[in-house]
Every structure is written in C-alpha cells, then in structure tokens.
Amino acid sequence: MGPLSDLTVIEMGTLIAGPFCGQILGDFGANVIKIEDPGAGDPMRQWGRSLPKGHSPWWPVIGRNKKSVTLNLRSPEGQAIARTLIGKADVLIENFRPGSMEKWGLTYESLAAANPGLVMARVSGFGQTGPYAKRAGYGLIGEAMGGLRHITGEPDRPPARAGISIGDSLAATHAVMGIMMALHARQRTGRGQVVDAAIYESVLAMMENLITEYDITGYVRERSGSILPGIAPSNVYPAANDEMILIGGNGDTVFRRLAETMGRPDLAADARFVDHAARGRNQAELDEIIADWTRPQALDALLALLEDNGVPCGRVYRAPDMLTDPQFIARQAIVETEHPVFGKIRMQNAFPKLSETPGEVRWPGPALGEHTEAVLAEMAGLDEAKVAALKARGVV
Known part of the structure; x- marks a missing residue:
C-alpha cells in the first residue's frame, strides 16, 4: 500500500x-x-x-x-x-x-x-x-x-x-x-x-550551463573523456592489477588532505595546484602525478587509506560488486x-x-x-x- x-x-x-x-x-x-x-x-x-x-x-x-x-x-x-x-x-x-x-x-x-x-x-x-x-x-x-x-x-x-x-x-x-x-x-x-x-x-x-555558457562566452563544450575540464582532481586513476579508482579532490581543503595522504603536502602549496583555478589550468599534469601514486597500490588498501583521510573515492562498480556491497545490502x-x-x-x-x-x-x-x-x-x-x-x- x-x-x-x-x-x-x-x-x-x-x-x-x-x-x-x-x-x-x-x-x-x-x-x-x-x-x-x-x-x-x-x-x-x-x-x-x-x-x-x-x-x-x-x-x-x-x-x-x-x-x-x-x-x-x-x-x-x-x-x-x-x-x-x-x-x-x-x-x-x-x-x-x-x-x-x-x-x-x-x-x-x-x-x-x-x-x-x-x-x-x-x-x-x-x-x-x-x-x-x-x-x-x-x-x-x-x-x-x-x-x-x-x-x-x-x-x-x-x-x-x-x-x-x-x-x-x-x-x-x-x-x-x-x-x-x-x-x-x-x-x-x-x-x-x-x-x-x-x-x-x-x-x-x-545540460546544466551548456546553453548559457555558450550564450555568454561563445564556448562550445566538447567531449572530455573521464574528466570535467577545469575541475581537478576528479578522475579515474589506475591501481594495481589493472583495477581502477575514482578520486574527487577538487575542493581546496579536500585537495590538501589528498596531498597529505599521498605524502606530498608540497602539492597543496605548489603554484600550479594552489587553488581551484590553478588546478584546472594544470589538470593533465596533476592527474599524471596522482596516477603515478595510485598505480602500484592495491585497490582495497588505496580505498581504505583515502577514506580514512576524508578523501572522496570509490571503485567502478559492476553488477557483481553491487550484489555484495554492504551499502547496497544495508539500504536494500x-x-x-x-x-x-x-x-x-x-x-x-x-x-x-x-x-x-x-x-x-x-x-x-x-x-x-x-x-x-x-x-x-x-x-x-x-x-x-x-x-x-x-x-x-x-x-x-
């Protein structure tokens, strides 16, 4: 009923x-x-x-x-x-x-x-x-x-x-x-x-601001793969054994936590990555640095480390993952x-x-x-x- x-x-x-x-x-x-x-x-x-x-x-x-x-x-x-x-x-x-x-x-x-x-x-x-x-x-x-x-x-x-x-x-x-x-x-x-x-x-x-952005600035949004241009870091990164992890660290405070978790607190003070606009301009370079850090690490350990430090992250789910995940189970x-x-x-x-x-x-x-x-x-x-x-x- x-x-x-x-x-x-x-x-x-x-x-x-x-x-x-x-x-x-x-x-x-x-x-x-x-x-x-x-x-x-x-x-x-x-x-x-x-x-x-x-x-x-x-x-x-x-x-x-x-x-x-x-x-x-x-x-x-x-x-x-x-x-x-x-x-x-x-x-x-x-x-x-x-x-x-x-x-x-x-x-x-x-x-x-x-x-x-x-x-x-x-x-x-x-x-x-x-x-x-x-x-x-x-x-x-x-x-x-x-x-x-x-x-x-x-x-x-x-x-x-x-x-x-x-x-x-x-x-x-x-x-x-x-x-x-x-x-x-x-x-x-x-x-x-x-x-x-x-x-x-x-x-x-x-379509969010796609029309208005063009109307005001003349910019036509194009395909950008797994990223949103100018929003960084927010991407899919490699992990060990050909697995993948999503990391969203584009906010200033979150990015500082990510940098510290990576053992690279210097990144948060680096002029290339010091704020949202700078990270957007240097998106590809920043993604390479993060990928070099994630690539050799096991996915589960990487997820646990990032979660413990308050950095939004997740795995790329398939049907088998959904059927066994505790969050799916808890919420039916x-x-x-x-x-x-x-x-x-x-x-x-x-x-x-x-x-x-x-x-x-x-x-x-x-x-x-x-x-x-x-x-x-x-x-x-x-x-x-x-x-x-x-x-x-x-x-x-």
Whole structure:
C-alpha cells in the first residue's frame, strides 16, 4: 500500500519511455494496467542479449507491479473498451508516435469529456507540437538533439552513448514529475491536463550551463573523456592489477588532505595546484602525478587509506560488486522477488525511499494478458462469455 495506492493508471505504449513511467508509479502503489497488443505484446518481452528459458531479463523489471491486459487498439471494439477503462482512470500514459491516439479516436478532448479529472502523460521524441512532432523519435535521437551525445566520450573519437537508454528514462522520469504536479493541481481545480514530455527536452533539462555558457562566452563544450575540464582532481586513476579508482579532490581543503595522504603536502602549496583555478589550468599534469601514486597500490588498501583521510573515492562498480556491497545490502537497494519461470531473481528496489509510505516491488513483469479477464470484468463489466467472444475476434 504505497502512497499512490488510490490511483488507477492506464499504460499504453512500448519499450522504455512510457513503460518506465508506469514502472515508477507502480512501484509506489498505483494500480497500473498495461494495455498490450494481443499478438506479441510489448517488444521489451523479447529484449536482451539472450533469452534464458525463452524469457527476457528486461521484462521482469520494467513490467513489474503492473497488470497486463491485451487489447487491439486498432479495432473499433478495442478502442471502445479502452475508452471505458480510461474513463475510470486517474492517469493515462502513452508513448506512441504523435497522432496515433488521435487516429484511434482517443483524443484527450474526447477522453476528458467523459473523465474531466484525467491526467494524460504523452512521452515522445520531440513533443506533441512543433515541426518535428510527428517524426519517429527514439532515445538516441533525443540524446543527440538534447546535447548529451556530443559531450560524451573521448575527444578523439565519435560521440559515445551512456550504455543505458538514458534519454528514454529521463523523459519517463520527467513525465512522472509532470503527472504528480498535474494531480496536485487537480486537487484545486478538479480538472486534469496533458503532460507533454519530449525526450530531447528531458535531456536538455540536464545540460546544466551548456546553453548559457555558450550564450555568454561563445564556448562550445566538447567531449572530455573521464574528466570535467577545469575541475581537478576528479578522475579515474589506475591501481594495481589493472583495477581502477575514482578520486574527487577538487575542493581546496579536500585537495590538501589528498596531498597529505599521498605524502606530498608540497602539492597543496605548489603554484600550479594552489587553488581551484590553478588546478584546472594544470589538470593533465596533476592527474599524471596522482596516477603515478595510485598505480602500484592495491585497490582495497588505496580505498581504505583515502577514506580514512576524508578523501572522496570509490571503485567502478559492476553488477557483481553491487550484489555484495554492504551499502547496497544495508539500504536494500537491490531486492529479491519470485518469478514464475526464473525462480528467485534480483533487481533494483523502488526509489526514492519514503519514510512512511515506501515503494516496493510486489511482483515482476506479468505474463502477456495475465489480467485481461479480471480487469475487463471489474472495470468494463464484461463476463467470461463476452471476453471469450472478444478473443475469438482478436480484440483481446
């Protein structure tokens, strides 16, 4: 019973941008009813480097805490049933190409006429308006247009990706923020509204001072690899046995502690490194000095030494490290749940943590259409015979 347990959410759409939005709401108790095509369902059910036992390791996460209902939105009967379900919902999420909902007769205006309090979150590549609105907009395009791709990677190589679908996830997270704002406004007005979350704008919102810096100084930020230009020391450094350590010592007092820990207190008084600006100008030289100190040392000993002296540091985590780390364990950042095919599986927990009404992983992604009959009976008043007839016609 999370803080959103009084909300009913209809999730339409596929892959990550819309479904991650539904995942977050479901984690905190919302009754999320996911509408999927009766054929293959959400393509996320087939994603992954491999499909152990014929099932995707992606789907248990992004499909968690949701109910799966199959419904053919391209058929008039399916559209009518969708309209009935949406009429009893608080929130509708969709991430189809703009124009699809309108083509199916599911415009916000018509839906809100029957359900004035409806909040409709529309997640797309470029938003619902503007000359690019109807273009296909995947996350990688939004990441590039929003400025992230150009500044990610090594200076002498083409732009790199983050390694996850960060553009989609950012758009979904901003959509959740918009949903909660719209629900708050509904308490005063009684009316819902449309939340328009574009992937490229969600990425742009994270770009810190990139636009303003150019506007004022003409400086175009470029790829800088593992550093932020002018912020030093703050980098990844080598340790013994080909391991790596991150050290952040760019504050004046922290840098003095780092220099003393290195047995080089003179560095803090050196004109090249005496303050933030000087260290930024001599970043590469300072990084070489620190790397020469870290390179021969064992990672665990190095971490302990720096931690004892109050210098921010850390290892570069991989999945195995996360599963055994005491901080992850103490805060239950990773939880175990039961999957009908895989058995016990682990995944990241609901976040952020709330002290009184925390979120939780109640169940992993359901089987395709697992809740069709129950939901249609409860919300649309359809008995088994009617659902069977719809199945026979390919509507569900």
